Amino acid sequence: MKITIAKTAGFCMGVRRAVDMVLDAANSTNDPICTYGPLIHNPQVLKMLEDKGIPAISRIPETAKGTVLIRAHGVPPESQHELEQAGFKVINATCPRVIRVQTIIRKHAEKGYATIIIGDRDHPEVKGLMGYSAGKGHTVCSMEELADLPCFEKAVIVAQTTQDTSLYDDVKKWATINHPHYKLFDTICDSTEKRQAEVRQIARTHDAVVVVGGKESGNTKRLAQIASETGKFYVHIEDISELEKSHLQQLGSAESIAITAGASTPNWIINKTFRSLETELDKKDRAISSSLIVMSRQIRNFLLRTNLLLAAGAGSMTYACSKLQNMEHILIHSFIAMLYVLSMQIMNNLFSISSDRYNNPERADFYERHKKSLSATAFLAGATGIYLSFSTAMLPFIILSVMSMLGLLYNQKLFSASFRGRKISRIKDIPGSKTFLIAVAWGSVTSLLPALSRPDPDVVSFAFVVPFVFTTALLFARTAFFALLEIQGDRITGKETLPIILGEKRTKKLIHNSLYIAALIIFISTLTGIIPKTGLLTALIPLSMIYLVKLHEKGALYPGMHLEFIMESHFLLSGFLVLFT
Structure with a gap:
């Protein structure tokens, strides 16, 4: 079964701009905010705005206060004038087209x-x-x-x-x-032309088409109309829950399915549709698939949701760093890294349930259902890691304790400041903090702490700096990449992640540059003798990650378990690359 997402599916420029404008306005002020008419034609987005206290008004009051946004479709000029006369601060979110x-x-x-x-x-x-x-x-x-x-x-x-x-x-x-x-x-709009042309093309090359988007959306209805004219089986849904048993039977008999979406359909709805279709059709495939394939998928999903794969990757990365540092590896350091990463990543996911409801509903549901057991696991893993670090040396113990404490305090109110009109009282409120802190934490736990546990640590030498920079660059790219995939859900919940601050284009450049730097530093350090020649193979890690990122950018890989598994497996691979060299 092949499922393809149309490259043009999802928010067009005008809709993205309107949604970003209303969310930015809501996240930067405590004044009342509303939209004049539905901002866009998508019920899930409108429900999300209502939940954030941003209603849509249909009539202009005689007197008003606060901010009103003009819908992406635009309004007559006299309506805008009346809104201003009523006392609103008017933000024009009309699409530039x-x-x-x-x-x-x-x-x-x-x-x-x-x-x-x-x-x-x-x-x-x-x-x-x-x-x-x-x-x-x-x-x-x-x-x-x-x-x-x-x-x-x-x-x-x-x-x-x-x-x-x-x-x-x-x-x-x-x-x-x-x-x-x-x-x-x-x-x-050229976006409309491209969508309509693509739905005609993918309908020819696929057995069935799923059109996702609001039933009141003109452009989405036209996509459904075009799909119907091709003679292929198609279904137009606003949410995956609308798929009936008969639809699933038809889709289950198809060799290939294409998913397209209107200009007002958010990414989280498209991704949810993709994941749900994959899961539902996978159930049907189990009757003809080998039990080994089914079991491997279940194991993959478990390792990702529990963060055990990422934790194992941290342990493997620690081993690789010890080889790059030309230092004898002690197994306890890998366990410390594994336990720390497991603890922090579980806590991070527990803190992110609200945004994961949009970004990754399955993960949000998993953490909601197992909140108590996962919280206990995070605490035990963190405490065990700190205890083990105490047995290595005092300085690593102190550093890991401070890092763990910062992780626990990440979501707690500690101070009062402001940035771009936005109140900052927690570490998580600091714009872009998550990406940088995770990267530095990985660099510290995989390369710095093992080096500091030596009787005569020389952490200022290049041999010890190179692995730290290498690991930090890899994790910076990895965390920024996932932040890009989750930008819509993060913006909805008011997070100031790196892509939201810098924009998607700049963030993509940073991801590419970080990975190129990671590869370059290994090449140069190997040629100059700073690290052993056996470490040259580790340059394959950032190069492979660059290839993966570019595949996603070209639409060859979609957000989901498969993409996440490949990305996280890179860190596990690092240890194996130096194991037999």
């Missing part, structure tokens, strides 16, 4: 042009566009309605930004032949 169409209509209306809008007259975007036509606007949704319009002395033709491209192509041909003096503007 829609603003362009508004500008075209307004400028030509001022010159006496009639406006012909190809679109759904009941759609909020079209209603907003009509407000810029100075009473000379006409909305049509078919070629018949277009032909029935009178001939205008001068007119402009524009399209709703999410209109069907094939219909608008027919409109342009008709206008060129019958009214060559009309001005034609290509106003369908």
Whole structure:
């Protein structure tokens, strides 16, 4: 069974911008916030906003206070004026593509042009566009309605930004032949064109299509319409819970399934659909799959959810660092690293249940159901690790105790400060702190603490600095990569992660650069004799991680257990690369 997610699935630029604007506004002020009309056409996003205390108002009050955001579809200019007159601070979250169409209509209306809008007259975007036509606007949704319009002395033709491209192509041909003096503007968003073209293409190469998105979303309904026209089995759902038994039977008989989504469908809904389909169809496959395959998947999922795989990776990384430092490896150091990472990672996941409800619902459910046992495991692992460190040397014991204490206090209110208008009272509130602290903690526990336990530690020498920088760079890239995958859920819950602060493009550059630095430092250190030549193979770790990240960026690997397992396995591999050299 092959499941493919369309590359164009999910938030378009305009919707992403609108959602980011309302969440940033909510996370930076305590004043009342609302949206004028539904911000976008997606029930899950609207429910999320309501849960955060951001309602959608349908009428403009006489007097008001606080902030109101104009929906991504835009509103008539008189509505924006009325909102300002009521006392609102108005933030215009209208999609820039829609603003362009508004500008075209307004400028030509001022010159006496009639406006012909190809679109759904009941759609909020079209209603907003009509407000810029100075009473000379006409909305049509078919070629018949277009032909029935009178001939205008001068007119402009524009399209709703999410209109069907094939219909608008027919409109342009008709206008060129019958009214060559009309001005034609290509106003369908390129994102819409790409989505519609891709759904036609993937429907040809797959047996079934699942369209995910709001039932009121015009662009999502058009994707479903296009999928139906291909003759392949398709289903349009807002949430995976809407899939009926008959749907699953049809999908279960397909060799390949494509998932596409409208411009207002968030990533967490798409990923949830992908994971749930994978799980549901996997149940059907068990009858024909070998028990070994089924068992291997169950073991994989258990190792990931309990963080045992990552903890084992820390132990393996400690062994690799000792080889790079040309230092005799003592097994207790690997156990200390394993126990510390296991403890901290479990606590981190316990603290992240709220954002995981969006980013990783299965993990959130697992930690919710096993909260007590996992909390006890985290405490016992942390305490055991500290006890073992005491048996090595006093300085490693003190450092690990401080690191563990900081981990326990990460979510506790400790001080009062502010950043960009946002209150900071906990370590977790410090922007980007999670990525940096995890990276430094791994570098310390895998390379620094073992070195400090020696009778004559020389931690300032390059031989000891190189493994620390190498491990820190790898973990920085790994943590930033997962933060990128979880950006929407983190923004919803108000987290200031690195991708939210720097943006996705800058974060991607940082990830690539960190991995290149990790590989380069191994090459240079090996050539100059700082570390043994046997350590050269460890450069394969960052190079492999770069390849994995690029595969994901190209859409070849989707967020889920498989991607997570491959990423986390790199650290386990590090020890094996130096084991037989």
